[in-house]
Amino acid sequence: MIELGKFQKLNVQRLTQFGAYLNMKDESDSDExxxxxxxxxxxxxxxxxxxxxxxxxxxxxxxxxVKEPKLSLGELAVLKVVDISKIGAFLDWGLEKDLFLPFKEQVGTIKKDGEYLVALYVDNSQRLCATMKVYNQLSAMSPYKQKDRVQGIVYGISDEWGCFVAVDNKYHGLIPNKELYGKLQIGDKIEARIIKVRQDGKLELSLREPAYKEIEGDARKIFEKLKAKGFLPLNDSSSPERIQSELNMSKGAFKRAVGRLLKEGAIKITGEGIEPAWKSK
Structure with missing residues (x-):
C-alpha cells in the first residue's frame, strides 16, 4: 500500500511522455x-x-x-515560514508545494521568516500538514547526563512550568521558571546546561552558569557598569523589574554579586545606590 508522507520503494510500471508511473510490486494499475x-x-x-x-x-x-524533503512522517524538523494567511502558515520543506501549517496547529505567535519545530501528519482530508504540537513526539531516551551542555529550540511556554525545549530537536527538555532570565519566545534556539535527568528520562535545563561562575560573571558586569557610569541607582530596596531592566539579571543574582564585590572591597553602598570604592578615597 502506497503511503503519504513516507519514503517507499516502488516499481516502474510504465513509461510515458509525462514520466514514470509507479506502484507496489504486483499491484493493480489503478493505484499507480x-x-x-x-x-x-x-x-x-x-x-x-x-x-x-x-x-x-x-x-x-x-x-x-526523488527529491528529499526536510520532513517526513514520524520525524521532527525546524522549518522556515515563507507565507502567512488567515487560515494558517506555509513552510518551506524542500518540495515544490509548500507545507501547510493550519492555524489550529500553531503554538504562540508565528512570524514570516521565523523558524519553528514541527511534525508532519495526515489530516482528515488525507492531506499532509504540519503541527507545532510536538510534545508527544519527543523522546525521553536521550544520551545526556547532568552537567552536559546541550542545544535545542523552544516549542512551548508555560507560566506555571517554564519553557519547554526540544533538545537536539528530539528529546524532552524543560527550563524551569527559576532557571530563566530574559524573555524567550517560541522558536528561539538556545544553549543550556543539564541540571537534572529525571527518573522518566526528561531533562531539566538551566540557562545560567553554575552558581560560582554566575556570581563572578554578574559581579564583573556590575563593576564594568560602575567603571563606565561611576554610579548605579540600585540597592537592596530596588524592585526586581528595575534590576532586570538595568542589568538583565534577577534580584537574587544582583544581591549575590553585590555581596561578592563588597567582600572584595570594590564597591560601597549609599542610600541612593552603588558607587566604586575608589570614589570615597
Missing amino acids: ILLPQNQVTREVQIGDEITVFVYKDSEDRIIAT
Whole structure:
C-alpha cells in the first residue's frame, strides 16, 4: 500500500511522455502514481525499483518525487515560514508545494521568516500538514547526563512550568521558571546546561552558569557598569523589574554579586545606590 508522507520503494510500471508511473510490486494499475518526467533519468526502465517520497501536488494529486524533503512522517524538523494567511502558515520543506501549517496547529505567535519545530501528519482530508504540537513526539531516551551542555529550540511556554525545549530537536527538555532570565519566545534556539535527568528520562535545563561562575560573571558586569557610569541607582530596596531592566539579571543574582564585590572591597553602598570604592578615597 502506497503511503503519504513516507519514503517507499516502488516499481516502474510504465513509461510515458509525462514520466514514470509507479506502484507496489504486483499491484493493480489503478493505484499507480506519477514520477514527473523531469525526475526520470534515462537509465530508468520498466520493472526498476525506485526509492521515492509520496505527497500531494498543488492540484491535490498523489505524486512521487526523488527529491528529499526536510520532513517526513514520524520525524521532527525546524522549518522556515515563507507565507502567512488567515487560515494558517506555509513552510518551506524542500518540495515544490509548500507545507501547510493550519492555524489550529500553531503554538504562540508565528512570524514570516521565523523558524519553528514541527511534525508532519495526515489530516482528515488525507492531506499532509504540519503541527507545532510536538510534545508527544519527543523522546525521553536521550544520551545526556547532568552537567552536559546541550542545544535545542523552544516549542512551548508555560507560566506555571517554564519553557519547554526540544533538545537536539528530539528529546524532552524543560527550563524551569527559576532557571530563566530574559524573555524567550517560541522558536528561539538556545544553549543550556543539564541540571537534572529525571527518573522518566526528561531533562531539566538551566540557562545560567553554575552558581560560582554566575556570581563572578554578574559581579564583573556590575563593576564594568560602575567603571563606565561611576554610579548605579540600585540597592537592596530596588524592585526586581528595575534590576532586570538595568542589568538583565534577577534580584537574587544582583544581591549575590553585590555581596561578592563588597567582600572584595570594590564597591560601597549609599542610600541612593552603588558607587566604586575608589570614589570615597
